[in-house]
Amino acid sequence: MSRKKKKKQALGPVGTATGLFLLSAFAVACACLAILGVKLSNAPVLQVEPLIPLAVYAVGVPLILLWLKLSGWKGDAGLVGAVFLLCGIGLVIQFRMGSFAQGLAKPAAMLPLPLGLAAFMVGTLLTGKGRGAWLAKAGWLAYLVALGVLAAMLLLGRSFRGGTYLAGNLNPSEIVKPLLVLFLASYLSRHQKAFSETQKGIPVPPLHALLGLVALWAIPMLMTIALKDLGLMALLNAVLIVMLFAIARSTGYLAIGLAAVAAAGFGVQLISANARTRFDVWLNPFADPTGKGWQILQALAAMYSGGLWGAGLGAGVPQSVPIVTSDFVYAAVAEEIGLVGCALLLIVYATLFSRGLRAAGATKTPFERLLCVGLTASLATQTIFNVAGVTKALPMTGITLPLISHGGSSLITTLLIAGMLTGLSDRK
C-alpha cells in the first residue's frame, strides 16, 4: 500500500487521476462488453452509433487530463477520478437502457456528453489558479440570471410528467443551482461577520442581515413553488442551510435547518396535492400498489431481484420500472450491479463530496470556501435525495442522480459544477 502511495505521489495529481481514469475505463469497457453480449445474443446486429458517447468519453477525458497537465493543475486527483468514474458508469447505464439507441438522429441524447466535458473545462477555467475569487463580483448577476431562468420557465414552460420543461424538453432549472450557490457564496461571504454571531451555540444574526437574506431568498423560492418544483426548492434550502453552517461553523444552523426542513416538508404536503400524494406513497405504497405506488414498488422489486451481487449488466429487467432512465436510474443500477455495486458507487459519491469539502477547507478566501461548500452540498443533497427517494427512505422529490441519470441539462450542469470544484481544489 505504501509503495503504491509513493508511486502515486511521484506521478503527481494528474498522473494519479489518469491512473484512476484508466481503471474506470477498464470497468466501463467490461460493462460495455457484458451489455453488448446480452444485446447481441438477443439481436445479432452490432449498432455503432449508440457507442459514440462511449468513444467521446474514451477520447474526451484523456484530452481533459492532458489539458490539466499542461495547465499545471495540482488539485485533488480523487475528486477528478470520482467524477469520471461516475460519469462512465452513467454512460454505461444509459447505453444499456437504450438512451443512445436512435444514434445521431437524436442529437438531444448524443450532445450532452461533449457539451458537459466542455462545461467541465469552463468550470475549471473559471475557478482554477485562484481565479475563483474574482467570481464573487458576479454574485448579483448570477442571482438575476437565476431569476430570469425561473421566470422564463414560469412563462414559457410546459408541464410534462409533473415537471416543467421549455421547448425541446429542455429543463434549464438545473442551472439555477450553481447560479444561486454562487450568489449565496458572494452574499454570505460579504456578511460573514453578521451570520457568524452566536449566543450559547444558537446563531443570532442581526435582524437586518437576516431580513435581507430572507427577502432575497423568498423570490426564487416562491418561483419554485409556482413551478411546483418542490424537489428543487428542498435542494436549494438544504444547500442554504449547509452554507450558513459553513460560514458560521455553528452546528446550531444545522440543527435549526434540519428541524426547518422536516417542518417544511410536513407543511408542504398539507398545501400541495402533488406533494401530499408523494408523502402518502412514501408512508404506504401498498395502499395503491397498481396506481400511485406502482413506480416505487417496481423500483424496489427491481432492487430485490438484483440481490447482493446483481443480475449482471444487461441481464436484468429494469425496464419494468416506469421512467427508469431519469429519476429512477438508481433502481436499474441496483438491479444490475447489486447491493455490492451500489455500496461501491455510494463510496465513490461520498469520496467525491468529502474531497469537495476538503478542497473547500484548503481555499484561501471565504468566498471560494463558501462556493466550494455550496457546490459540493448541492451535489451531495441531490444524490442523497435521489437515492433515498428511489429506495423509499424519503419521499420521492423528483430530482436526478448526478452524472448517472438521463438528462442533458442535468449532466452538463453537474459537469460544470464538478469542473468548478476541480478548479477550486487546485493548490495555488
Add this chain to the structure above:
Amino acid sequence: MLERLMNLLNSDVGPDLLRALKVVFLAVLAVATFGILYAPTVKPGKVTSYGLLRVLFAGALFAVLIYQATWQIWGYTNPDFVKFMRRYNRRPDAAEKQVMRGPLLDRRGMVLAAPVIGDVWGRRYPLGAAAAHPLGYYHSTYGITAVERVCDPTLSGYAIDKRDEALGKMLFTQRAAEGEAVTLTLDQRLQQKAYELLAGRKGAVVVMRPRSGALLALVSSPGFDPLNPAEAIRDEKNTPAFNRAVQGRYPPGSTFKILMAALAIEKGLPQVYACPGQGYVAGSGTPPIRDSEYYAYQRRGAVWPGWGRIGLKDATVHSSNVYFAQLGVASGPKAFNDMMAKAHIREPLTYLRASGGELKSARGHVPEVTKARTIALLAIGQGELLTTPLHVACFTAAVAADGRMMRPRLCQAEPIEEMSRLCSVKTAEQLRAILREAVSRGTGKGVDLPGLNVCGKTGTAQAPGGEDHAWFTCFAPQRKPNIVVTVLIERGGFGAKAALPVARALLQEADRLGYVRIGEEAAP
C-alpha cells in the same frame, strides 16, 4: 468477427462469459473505488476541513444503503412486498416464482409425476409413456398439457397463500419451495397394465368406477415419452400424442345397442321382431341391414336362415343387427333424440375440473333425427354416428349405476356429480341381466370369469378405409357393479377377438387388486 462472437455467445460458454465479465467488472469497480478513496488529497486547510459535514454526507448515504438492503436483501420478510412482486414482477425467472412443482399422485399416493431437485423444468414420470396422455407433459419448449396444465396453479403453488412464507424459507435454505400435490383417481397399476395389454396397437382403455365416476385408468396407445414429446408431436402417421381415449371419435358399433335396449325397456316398446335371414330394409333405396352371420354363411356357401322371431334378450345376446334396426325405427325420432341427450353423446364430457381449468373430451356425433327410418342404421351404432371411448364407458357405467350417469372425474378432490338419469333403476336392472347373458352365452363369452358375473357387450364397427374397429365394454359384478372397463382397438377387427382379451386381463387384474369385490364411494 461479429459472427464468431455471436456463436460464442450463443454456445454453452456464453453465460459463463457474461458471468465472468460481471465478476471482472465488480472487481475493477472495487479497485477503482478504493483507488479514489485512497488517492492523495489536498493539504488540509488551516481554518477547517469540514469533518462534521463530511461525516454527515457519508453517514446519510450509508444509512440509505442500509435501508436499501432491507428491500434488496431482506425484502422477502415483508409480506405486502412479496405479494406485490408475486403478482406484478415481470421478471420471468424471479425468485418468488421458482417454487418446486408439486407431485401428481395416484389414488394410493404412488407417484405419477415428481419434481427434480435443482431443475425448475425437471419432471420425473415413473410410468413414462403409459400415463403420458392423461398426465400430459411439462416442458420448457413444448409447454404444459393435460393434467399438468389444468392443475398448474395448485402444482406450482399459486393456489396457496403460504407462498410468501415458502419464498422466505427458500431464500434462507437455498432450496426451492414446493407447490401442492394433486391426488388423482388413477391407479398406477391398472394404468400400467392396460398400457401393456394394448401392446403398442392403436387403441384406448377406460377403466372407471360406475357410481363415483372415478377414472381408474385412462390409456391411449401408442404412448410417448412425456420428457421428450417432440417426436410424438411430429409423428403424423401414428399420432402418438393424440389421446384416443377422450379425443378419438369412432363409430360405436354394437356397443351402442346398450342404449337402444335401455330405450326399448324404458319406453315399453314392442320387444319381439321377426329377423329374417335376408335382412331388413328400412325404406326404399336404402341397403338392407343384415346380421354378421349372413356373411359368415355366405362365405361357407350356405344361406343364413335368420334368428326368426326373437325378443330383446336374445337379440342382445346374438347382437342382431336386423332386430335392433327394427327396434330403432319403432322407437321414433323423439324418443331416440331424447336418449342421445340423456347419454350426452353430442356433448364433450368434462373429466377434470381443477384450479387451472377443465379437461374435456371431444363431442360425439349423432345427427338430429327427423325420420324414423334413418334410425335403422344409427341403432346398430353405424352410419353418421361417432363416440369417444369415454362416452361408451360413461353410458356403460350408467347402466351399472342403476341408470344414473355420473360425470367422469380424474381428481380425488372433485365432487361426485350426477350428469343425468339415463334410465330407471328397474330398467337398469333388467338391462344388466340381459348384458350378463350376452357374456354368459353370447358374443362376450370369452370374458365370463368365474365368480365375477361380468356383464358386457362386444362391438365390431365398420369404418371406411380399412379393418373394423374392435370394441368391448363391460362391468362387474352384475348385482352391484364396482368397475367398468371399455376397450377400443383401432382397426382391430372383431370386438370379441381383439378387444375382449384386453378387458378380460384387466378385469382379472382389477379383481386381484380388489376393485371388483370391494364397493366404492358413491354420490350422496
